[in-house]
Each structure stands twice: as structure tokens, then as C-alpha cells.
Amino acid sequence: MASITGDSQPHHVVLFPFMSKGHTIPILLLARLLLHRRLIVTIFTTPANRPFIFESLNDTTVTILDLPFSHNVPDIPVGIESTDKLPSMSMFHAFGNATKLMQPDFERAIQNLPRVSFIVSDGFIWWTLESASKFDIPRFVFCGMNYYSTSVIRAVDQDRLLFGPESDDELITVTRFPWIKVTRNDFVPPLTESEPKGLIYEFIMNVIVAETNSYGIIFNSFYELESVFADYWNRECQPKPWSVGPLCLAEPPKARNEPYNNKPKWVQWLDKKFDQGNSVLYIAFGSQVEISLAQLKEIAIGLEESKVNFLWVIRKSESEISDGFEERVKDRGIVVREWVDQREILMHESVQGFLSHCGWNSALESICAGVPILAWPMMAEQPLNARMVVEEIKVGLRVETWDGSVRGFVKWEGLEKMVKELMEGEKGKEVRKKCMEVTEKAKKAMEEGGSSKCTLDLLIDETCGKTT
Numbered sequence: 001m002a003s004i005t006g007d008s009q010p011h012h013v014v015l016f017p018f019m020s021k022g023h024t025i026p027i028l029l030l031a032r033l034l035l036h037r038r039l040i041v042t043i044f045t046t047p048a049n050r051p052f053i054f055e056s057l058n059d060t061t062v063t064i065l066d067l068p069f070s071h072n073v074p075d076i077p078v079g080i081e082s083t084d085k086l087p088s089m090s091m092f093h094a095f096g097n098a099t100k101l102m103q104p105d106f107e108r109a110i111q112n113l114p115r116v117s118f119i120v121s122d123g124f125i126w127w128t129l130e131s132a133s134k135f136d137i138p139r140f141v142f143c144g145m146n147y148y149s150t151s152v153i154r155a156v157d158q159d160r161l162l163f164g165p166e167s168d169d170e171l172i173t174v175t176r177f178p179w180i181k182v183t184r185n186d187f188v189p190p191l192t193e194s195e196p197k198g199l200i201y202e203f204i205m206n207v208i209v210a211e212t213n214s215y216g217i218i219f220n221s222f223y224e225l226e227s228v229f230a231d232y233w234n235r236e237c238q239p240k241p242w243s244v245g246p247l248c249l250a251e252p253p254k255a256r257n258e259p260y261n262n263k264p265k266w267v268q269w270l271d272k273k274f275d276q277g278n279s280v281l282y283i284a285f286g287s288q289v290e291i292s293l294a295q296l297k298e299i300a301i302g303l304e305e306s307k308v309n310f311l312w313v314i315r316k317s318e319s320e321i322s323d324g325f326e327e328r329v330k331d332r333g334i335v336v337r338e339w340v341d342q343r344e345i346l347m348h349e350s351v352q353g354f355l356s357h358c359g360w361n362s363a364l365e366s367i368c369a370g371v372p373i374l375a376w377p378m379m380a381e382q383p384l385n386a387r388m389v390v391e392e393i394k395v396g397l398r399v400e401t402w403d404g405s406v407r408g409f410v411k412w413e414g415l416e417k418m419v420k421e422l423m424e425g426e427k428g429k430e431v432r433k434k435c436m437e438v439t440e441k442a443k444k445a446m447e448e449g450g451s452s453k454c455t456l457d458l459l460i461d462e463t464c465g466k467t468t
């Protein structure tokens with residue numbers, strides 16, 4: 001068998017992230033881990049996504065190859081090549097299906113590359129399995145979700161648990177994991193439809209079939225975090241799982257050597273808060289959540305009333321919040337409308353809480369920084385991630401919706417109460433302590449001899465051994 005340390009000829013790996021920030025960022029971190037192990041790495045993307053990837057990896061030897069993204073996709077505005085730029089998330093599946101138009105160019109490019117030992121492509125780019133098979137290359141699916149959520153989704157689907165209750169908010173026991181209770185509102189179509197059909201269903205089926213037939217599936221998680229669910233996957237699901245995360249610990253956030261005044265204004269602001277002995281709540285909802293104006297205003301009031309210090313990152317597309325809000329709170333709150341280095345913010349000593357939508361990257365980044373979470377799931381598998389964070393690993397609390405429903409509106413009073421609890425209350429202290437314990441386990445998993453480090457070494461040995 002070839003060894004990652006013993007081979008003189010470096011092996012070549014192809015990575016193909018889905019064009020969405022939450023899916024691309026962890027694969028770029030995986031690229032770093034592969035480069036550390038002296039593999040040659042080629043990343044495929046589209047022209048509009050190239051600058052983001054280049055900026056993240058311009059200190060490395062990766063090759064970035066871009067393939068044109070069709071400008072002829074019904075419903076998708078010309079020039080949009082990533083999901084965070086879509087005018088509406090209802091276009092997500094049309095966008096996902098449109099990636100298939102890249103297949104001929106991808107295969108031509110693969111043909112002209114040095115021999116590829118394995119491909120890691122996002123689950124949403126399902127057709128890359130067909131391409132990999134044509135060239136006899138093992139394909140690993142990159143899974144953006146954790147074991148908990150994927151396992152619960154599989155379990156409720158196989159046992160058809162979502163079609164009994166009349167109400168979307170009725171608690172359902174997950175038979176295979178009886179300590180877990182969910183509601184239909186924790187899931188999204190097509191899972192919630194008893195006779196699913198249409199574009200979304202076709203897309204999801206393509207993804208699942210290709211995933212099942214792939215060589216392996218890579219999870220951005222670590223065994224010690226969710227061993228029950230990793231074992232379940234290993235026992236009951238296909239393909240073989242490989243836990244190589246948390247990828248956000250692949251390297252520390254870029255060190256800032258520049259003088260104070262050159263730091264982004266929000267880092268200066270956090271430094272100042274730290275010097276004053278103040279703790280800060282960080283608020284961000286990932287790269288694609290859509291929040292109504294009414295809900296944004298309610299968040300603003302809740303933050304203002306809570307009197308905590310806060311840094312709130314708002315996506316550019318979100319409208320103004322409320323008259324004079326920023327001026328009134330300026331001594332203890334800052335609103336940022338730019339792309340930030342979220343990992344840097346979470347690692348900042350002043351940040352002691354994260355009001356998050358529980359996208360898996362955000363949740364993991366928070367856990368790795370020892371910052372407890374105030375979970376406010378909004379779309380996709382986030383309601384399950386929130387259950388995991390709050391009920392399973394107990395590193396967070398949950399916002400209160402006005403009607404108790406998973407998808408309910410959050411009034412400012414419910415937000416204020418839970419923000420204070422997280423930042424100042426007893427429950428906040430408990431989850432902060434637990435979070436720090438989990439942070440240590442996460443770091444160990446990525447260190448020499450740690451479970452994730454060993455798993456990635458094994459994966460490389462197993463696949464590169466086949467192509468010497």
C-alpha cells in the first residue's frame with residue numbers, strides 16, 4: 001500500500017465544492033489539510049466564484065480551474081453563480097440542477113489532468129459520480145451536514161414517521177433514537193410530502209442515489225461529538241463515512257500583524273470591548289437565510305432592550321432596521337454589512353455568545369471557539385442542528401417563538417429573555433462550560449493521533465494506494 005509519507009510521486013486530488021459559501025468554505029479548509037499531506041490539489045469552480053477561492057488559498061499551491069456556468073438556465077438570472085446571490089432561495093434546486101450543464105466541460109478537463117487519485121465533490125453536484133466512474137476514479141461525497149441531522153432525516157423517512165400527526169407541531173418520537181422528539185416543522189419538502197414529486201424531489205433523489213453509490217462520504221464532524229449517529233451511519237447507511245473535522249480547525253484564522261488602525265472596524269470594536277472588560281453577543285445567520293423586515297425589526301428591539309453588547313452581521317440585501325436604532329445603541333452595539341471573517345470574530349476573547357441560525361459551519365465554528373449558541377433555526381436542516389446543539393450536546397439554548405412552533409415568529413420579548421439568559425443567566429453558564437469541554441475534544445480530534453487526523457490519513461492511504 002502507498003503511504004502518505006513514503007511515496008515519492010505526489011498524488012493528485014480533485015475537489016469540486018458546490019457554489020454556496022457554506023458548502024465551499026469547508027472544502028477549501030479540506031484542501032489545506034490535503035496540501036499539508038503533500039498531495040497536489042486541483043479545485044473546480046465557475047468564473048464568478050474563482051476570486052473567493054483564490055483569496056482564501058492564494059498562499060498555497062492549489063490550481064483553480066473554472067468551468068463556464070450556463071447563462072441559459074430558466075429562472076436563474078444571468079451572471080448568478082452562487083446560491084447566496086440568488087434573488088430567492090426558491091430557486092435553489094433549479095440552480096442545483098443547472099450545475100449538470102457543466103458535466104461535459106468537467107470531463108474534458110479531467111481527461112487532460114494528471115492521473116487523479118480521488119475526487120471530493122459536494123453532494124449537490126451529484127453527476128460528478130458519473131464522471132468519476134467514467135475515469136475509474138473513486139468519488140467521495142462531501143456532506144455539509146452532521147451525522148445527527150442526516151441520521152434523523154433517514155430514520156424518519158425510512159419509518160415514515162412524519163405522516164401520522166395532524167399538526168405540524170405535534171411531537172413525534174424518532175423510533176430508532178427514542179430519546180429524540182421532532183415535529184414535522186423540523187423538516188422541509190420533499191420529506192414532509194407523502195407522495196413527493198417535482199423538481200425538488202428529482203434533485204434530492206439524484207443527490208441521494210449518487211451519494212449511496214459513491215466510494216465514501218466525508219463528514220465535517222468528529223467521532224467523539226456524535227458517536228451514536230456516526231455508528232448508526234456506519235452500520236445502516238451507505239457509503240462508508242469518514243469524519244475528518246472540524247475543518248474550521250484545519251488552520252488558525254489568518255493572523256493579523258497589521259497596526260490597530262488597519263484592522264477591520266469590527267475587530268477594532270471587539271478589541272475595545274475586550275479592553276473595557278465587556279462580553280459581546282455575536283449575531284449572524286449565515287450566507288443565505290432570508291429574514292422578513294418585520295422579524296429584523298423585532299431582533300433590533302430585542303437587542304436594544306436586552307442591554308447586552310452585540311456585533312450584528314447583516315447581509316447586504318437586508319433592508320434598514322429601524323429609525324435611529326444604530327445611533328441609539330452605538331455605545332454597545334455595532335451593525336456590520338460586509339463579509340466578515342466569522343471564525344476570527346468567534347475566536348475573539350470578547351465574544352461570549354452567538355445568536356445563530358445553526359448552519360452547520362456556524363455551529364461548529366462556535367463550538368470550536370468555546371462560544372455557546374442561542375439557536376434560531378430558519379431553513380434547511382437547521383431545526384435539526386438546533387435540536388442537536390441544545391438537546392443532544394447541550395452547548396446552547398434556544399430562542400422562544402411566540403407560539404412555541406419551530407418555525408414561529410420570534411417577538412422581541414422572547415428574544416430579550418433568551419439573550420439575557422445566554423449572556424448572564426445560570427443556564428448560559430452551564431452551556432458555556434459544556435461548550436468549552438467540547439472545544440477541547442474537537443481540538444484533540446484534529447491533533448496528531450486524534451480521530452479525525454487519523455481518519456484522513458487512512459482515507460488517503462486507502463485511495464492513493466490504489467493508483468500507484
Ligand SMILES: O=c1ccn([C@@H]2O[C@H](COP(=O)(O)OP(=O)(O)O[C@H]3O[C@H](CO)[C@@H](O)[C@H](O)[C@H]3O)[C@@H](O)[C@H]2O)c(=O)[nH]1
Nearest residue numbers: 022025144145286287288339340342359360361362380381
Ligand atoms: O460574513 C460572513 C458570513 C458567513 N461566513 C461564513 O460562511 C459560512 C456559512 O455557513 P453556515 O453557517 O453553514 O450557513 P449557510 O451559509 O446558511 O449554510 C448552508 O449550508 C450549511 C452546510 O451544508 C447548512 O448547514 C445550512 O443549513 C445551509 O443554509 C460559515 O463558515 C461562516 O463562517 C463568513 O465567514 N462571513
